[in-house]
Amino acid sequence: xxxxxxxxxxxxxxxxxxxxxxxxxxxxxxxxxxxxxxxxxxxxxxxxxxxxxxxxxxxxxxxxxxxxxxxxxxxxxxxxxxxxxxxxxxxxxxxxxxxxxxxxxxxxxxxxxxx
Amino acid sequence: xxxxxxxxxxxxxxxxxxxxxxxxxxxxxxxxxxxxxxxxxxxxxxxxxxxxxxxxxxxxxxxxxxxxxxxxxxxxxxxxxxxxxxxxxxxxxxxxxxxxxxxxxxxxxxx
Numbered sequence: 001x002x003x004x005x006x007x008x009x010x011x012x013x014x015x016x017x018x019x020x021x022x023x024x025x026x027x028x029x030x031x032x033x034x035x036x037x038x039x040x041x042x043x044x045x046x047x048x049x050x051x052x053x054x055x056x057x058x059x060x061x062x063x064x065x066x067x068x069x070x071x072x073x074x075x076x077x078x079x080x081x082x083x084x085x086x087x088x089x090x091x092x093x094x095x096x097x098x099x100x101x102x103x104x105x106x107x108x109x110x111x112x113x114x115x
Numbered sequence: 116x117x118x119x120x121x122x123x124x125x126x127x128x129x130x131x132x133x134x135x136x137x138x139x140x141x142x143x144x145x146x147x148x149x150x151x152x153x154x155x156x157x158x159x160x161x162x163x164x165x166x167x168x169x170x171x172x173x174x175x176x177x178x179x180x181x182x183x184x185x186x187x188x189x190x191x192x193x194x195x196x197x198x199x200x201x202x203x204x205x206x207x208x209x210x211x212x213x214x215x216x217x218x219x220x221x222x223x224x225x226x
Contacts, residue, residue: 002161034214043203046214093159095158097211101210102164109157
C-alpha cells in the first residue's frame with residue numbers, strides 16, 4: 001500500500017507556457033501532500049505543503065504566484081508552474097502521508113524542461 | 116552548518132558486503148527518522164521509519180537511532196548490485212510534519 005502516482009513523468013515545453021503536474025494517492029487518503037524540487041546531484045528541497053481544502057503553505061523564497069498548488073480532494077494535489085522559464089527546469093517530486101501522519105511516500109517525479 | 120549532515124560518498128563496496136550509512140543532526144527536536152533509497156530519475160522509496168531511539172530491522176535493512184548522540188545509521192546486509200543508489204536520511208519533529216533531508220550518500224555495489 002501507500003502508492004503515490006505523479007503525472008506526467010516528463011514535460012518539455014516552450015518558455016512562457018504554464019505546466020500542470022498531478023499527484024495522486026492511489027490507495028489511501030492524503031490530507032497532506034508535499035511538493036519538492038530537486039536539482040542534479042542534490043537533495044530534495046521542500047517547496048510547499050498542501051493541505052486538502054485549504055491554502056498551501058510555501059517555504060521561504062518560493063513564489064506562490066509562480067507555483068500554484070491546489071489540493072481539492074483527499075487523493076489529488078496539483079502543482080502548476082505558471083509562465084515557465086528555463087530556470088524553472090528541474091525535477092519536481094510530490095509526496096503524501098496517510099491521514100496526515102506517518103512517513104511520506106513519494107511519487108516518481110516529473111522532469112520539467114523549459115526550452 | 117546544515118541541520119542534517121550526510122557524507123555524499125560515493126561509497127563503493129563489493130557484492131555481499133555490509134553497507135554502513137549514517138547521518139548526524141543538530142536539532143534535538145527531531146523525533147521521527149526515515150531512510151529513503153532513490154534511483155536515478157526516480158522518486159525516493161521509503162526503506163525504514165523509526166520513532167525516537169532504538170533499533171529496527173526489516174529484512175536486510177537495520178536502522179539505528181541514537182538521540183543522545185544525534186546520530187542515525189542504516190545497515191544493509193548482503194548487499195546486491197541492485198542496491199546501488201543514493202540513500203537519503205530524513206527526519207521530522209512530529210508525525211506527518213515536513214521533512215529535513217540529509218544531502219544523500221551515493222552507494223555503488225560492485226559485482
